[in-house]
Amino acid sequence: MLASALGVLFKGRNLARLLGGLWVTLRLSAVSILLSVALGLALGMVMTLRSPIIRALTRLWLETIRIVPQLVLLFIVYFGLARAFNLQLSGEAAAVVVFVFWGAGEMGDLVRGALTSIPAHQRESGAALGLTRWQINRYVLIPQTLRRLIPQAINLATRMIKTTSLVMIIGVVEVLKISQQIIDASRYDAPQAAVFIYGVVFLMYFMVCWPISLLPGRLEKRWKE
Numbered sequence: 001m002l003a004s005a006l007g008v009l010f011k012g013r014n015l016a017r018l019l020g021g022l023w024v025t026l027r028l029s030a031v032s033i034l035l036s037v038a039l040g041l042a043l044g045m046v047m048t049l050r051s052p053i054i055r056a057l058t059r060l061w062l063e064t065i066r067i068v069p070q071l072v073l074l075f076i077v078y079f080g081l082a083r084a085f086n087l088q089l090s091g092e093a094a095a096v097v098v099f100v101f102w103g104a105g106e107m108g109d110l111v112r113g114a115l116t117s118i119p120a121h122q123r124e125s126g127a128a129l130g131l132t133r134w135q136i137n138r139y140v141l142i143p144q145t146l147r148r149l150i151p152q153a154i155n156l157a158t159r160m161i162k163t164t165s166l167v168m169i170i171g172v173v174e175v176l177k178i179s180q181q182i183i184d185a186s187r188y189d190a191p192q193a194a195v196f197i198y199g200v201v202f203l204m205y206f207m208v209c210w211p212i213s214l215l216p217g218r219l220e221k222r223w224k225e
Contacts (some may be wrong), residue, residue, distance in 0.1 A: 008186045008193040009200060017182070018197075021175030022204050024092075028174070029161040032096055036103025036160070037153065043104055044111020058108070065105045071166050073098045078170045091172040099160055106156055114148040115141070151216035158209045175201055 009015055047058045065073075078094035081087070089097075118141055126136035168177035179197045186193045 008182065008190045009196055011186075014182050017178050018175055018200060018204070021173065021178035022208075024172065024174040025161070025164050026208065028092060028095055028099070028164050028167065028172075029157075032099035032103055032164075033157050033160055035096070035100045036107050036156075039100065039104035040107020041111055043108030044115065047108055047112040048115050061105050062109055065102045070098060070102060070163055071169060073102065074166060074170055091167060091170045094170060095164070095167040095172060099163070103156065103160055107153065110149055110152045110156070111145070114145045114152075117148060118144050150219060154212060154215050158212050161209055161212075162205065175204060 043058070046054060049055075074094065077098050078089065078091060082089040082094065122140055122144070123136055126140045131139070164174065165176045167174055168180070179201050183194045183197050
């Protein structure tokens with residue numbers, strides 16, 4: 001029984017299909033993370049402004065992504081907004097929109113926190129030394145901001161990779177969706193195949209996220225040297 005269940009993984013193109021689904025997951029994650037970082041950096045600098053209108057709008061953005069589950073946002077974009085405005089959005093496109101909306105907001109808040117955590121005397125000392133504003137940003141603020149930001153940004157990236165598993169609900173054929181298809185196709189011949197298939201999916205996510213999660217520790221050691 002166990003042998004037949006394990007054999008499902010290597011039956012036909014099942015393993016290749018799982019790897020193809022993993023590629024979809026990685027592609028969605030990479031696009032969402034890159035766009036989130038780019039928009040989040042700009043948003044974070046905007047959030048440091050003292051305008052009450054900007055603060056209110058960015059606070060509304062943050063509260064929305066923190067209170068509303070990502071799955072609900074996926075439904076709103078894919079089933080709600082796309083149909084209401086007659087937009088031809090694929091599942092992947094809707095997922096990227098939602099993840100970038102979520103990731104840019106979170107990234108922006110991280111950037112804002114990193115920038116505001118730098119003591120004011122750092123800027124004042126640079127100005128006293130005769131540095132221009134660009135030089136203060138280049139040699140004083142940006143290096144310290146990156147050291148504060150990178151570990152938290154990497155943590156956000158791993159969260160985004162794991163959250164992409166939700167896109168199967170809106171029809172995106174990623175690794176988890178394919179694993180369910182394989183399990184459903186073999187539920188009579190090998191009912192215990194789910195253990196091995198989901199085990200492989202677990203290993204795939206682990207092998208992708210674990211090396212990324214080690215980066216903050218390595219960077220911290222390097223910066224201390």
